Amino acid sequence: MGLRGPGSRRKPVIDKPRRMPWNKRGLSRAERMIVFLEFLPITKGILAGKKMKLLPAQREFVEGIYGPESEDGRRLVRLAIKSEPRGNGKTGLVAGLCLGHLLGPEAEQRGEIYSAAIDKNQAGLLYREMEAIILAVPEFDARTNCQRFHKKIEVLEGDGEGSIYEAISGDVRRGHGLAPSLWVYDELAQTKTSELLDNLMTGAGKRNESLGIVISTQAATDQHHFSVMLDDAMRGTDPTIFCQLFAAPEDCDPFSEEVWKAANPALGVFLDETEFKAQAERARRSPGFLPRFMNLRLNMRIEAESRFLAAPDWRACGADIDFSGLEGKRCYLGLDLSSTTDLTALAAYFPEGGELLAWFWKPAEQLDEAERLDHVPYKLWVRQGFIEATPGRAIDKGFVVHRLAEIAGTYAVQGVAFDRWGMKEVERIMADEGVKLPLEPWGQGWQDMAPALDATETLVLQGKLKHPKNPVLDMCVANAVAVTNPAGARKLDKSRSTARIDGLQAAAMAIGLAARTPGKKKSIYQTRGLLTVNAA
Template structure:
């Protein structure tokens, strides 16, 4: 290519093209640098064009692009790297470029960040007209635009473990494999740094994360709520999601195609078929196949409660005021001084179902640090009334403050019993006595004997969709983290030591349901005797 004269007019510079058409023309002039199509020019597929049209569409009244956050989720090996590199170059020195722009390809580690930079470098080195306008700084892994549109702009790969992200002013940012980010720090840093630009764009492209609380999962859930009418329309946000339905046959090629738009094209059908055959013989490989190939949000670990079963117990919002005076049972899981304390009330409905009203407590000291350590957004949940998380002043849980909340609930609801673990109960009992609160406290052991019955009760009620937990975020986290261990007799208990995170809320729920069902069973002989009389 180096012997050919440079073109004076490039495809995206032709008159009469719309904004989207210029972007497409730019991308389709870029060379493919690796794989079986190396040496040819990029040819966008219809699904890629649809995504670009949705993201870069302009408001006819203002002429500006409304979308500021774009999310694309699809399975592995569907051409993500080439697309992201092409869009980064489009904003660096193509039709979307602006003077002194800052373009970042953000990744979870240095090696992944270098891969994104290396792809952009390879494309430029195979495109003479673009190459002559840039300075490739290999030592710093940067690309600088020297002349033409985008003069003074710079492209840089940035990893989550970079020393600093302060002072940045991104005009365009690609978040690569955000679904596998350890935390939301890099996303938050880039998202909040874009305010100085007139039309900034943050684009997150990744396979789905494996849990609901990961930052990429929260972005997808937001987009799905908008799409399904459960949230207000947001012109600044766009989601394109390719995922296989959880209830679809995972071994059928039609299911594979729903998460792999490039299947049978540049995504090898034979390779997916091979991985499916292996996954059918191994539960662990099946979970990995579902996540990476079917782009389903499925943990590689076997859950105590299946996600679909737990979700089926979301029957709608609960108004605590409508429960005032109702009979209920409680479970209390007191924490160490700095950990999560759970207080869960269950209200029988008379038809074998229960309303579940949880409340959680954490010290407010270093709540951001606790969020990082547990990899969940406690700081966000503390501002969300539906999460029912109360931050207590200080560095440690003050039993007096917990007792005050329990006393308030005791005044509102007809609490028939409180199941508790012996851990720190004496401190709480003393505080309740100081408040003149009398509650029927019922000791509930945490060993296999008592927790075995509680686990069985919880599992049955969840399986039969007889709970309404209103999709409480913290209770859902606890359910997703839960792991059971068994003794020689087959009795099970929720094991905090082996859980993948906090399970305090689920333990409290299991205890509350257990004593509620136990008291119902104890009432039967009396009822039967009365009937016989």
């Protein structure tokens, strides 16, 4: 006998429907939603069986969404972002908001409500919470059809008649053709692509008062699409976006109880303090767990896996560089050639002043696919001049050789460190074009890369490196993970890095070559000055 789903149960019969409190006259739009949310039962946890009670921060979030109105009386906010640590009640809040749009005060006929997440199971968490609330409220249960297998809810009658809710995941093709009146993205920071998000946002344009809500902990890097969205929202320049961020500051003490409470509005209410302290103690004992604690429990933008260079240290080396002032100065180059379709990087390091420049190439016909796979704005960077798009579907190494020739004519190139892979064609083109440079083969293993990484890290930590805040190079640094052998030597590991690291690889080779090249001794006259001999 098969299990009987909720849709096949005997529905409750409501002889005398209650007057729902959110329909009381005189309530504002935000007040109606607050009353609706606080009518809903809590279905699990230590407060199960009680009515939902919004925390001050949750009430502020609801008021921030439904309070502001445009000149024509419609809701002004079209995108709401709530970023906070895990365990602060986001599932119950979002479930209530979805129900409010499905069958409550924000319901409309034939509305479409979607919850999205990285996979179907994650998206289904919200469905299960909504279903549990519906089953606990007879008036809701009587007029809905819950389809557990499909994670879908239909409104059969009453407010929102004909509306549907559905949990969807990262299948981007499913995201096409939707016209959401409300969409919710759960833990956007965990996704690798923004395609489903983009489809939901563009589909929302088919409704007069569409609303999108993102609730997520922070992503690990500045380059992640959620970080870009969050940073834009926090600037406050778009009145149609409301953003609420709870996060510990970058320079905080992660073991301070004051920091915990400031970042976690539910701590001590329904976020268990004993469990929280236990996780903090584990983070104190285990350095490997500390980044995860800081990201998930304090909502800090930090890698759960340690990167080769910490973001604050790298950002501190950003500088305004006088490019013309470097003409004729000594420099060392590092060249990281890609395969036919990947990112090719060239870096120049100037040891006298510590400046680091970088150039990048990408095949023009691969930009769309590369953006989809790497989740970074390659086309924007091309327009901004940070990447040179070469014609066709594969890297034209002739472009790289021409740039090498230009650099050789502008700066005093002392050497070019290169990965042997793919250099045969470059050397042939150089010979054909008459480009002569001191080439230095550079292995990618422990022997060559370990001292190069040490030299790079030392410059960064001592604040002696100056980079022009090139976003492509910044991306490569943010992605790079170093692995260590038993002897303590390090090298960059592309398999463990999150995405492209070619720019940092090229930079490390350039800096490593400069570090192992004997410095040119200064003349005694430069250090001592001239002696004047008076004739007797």
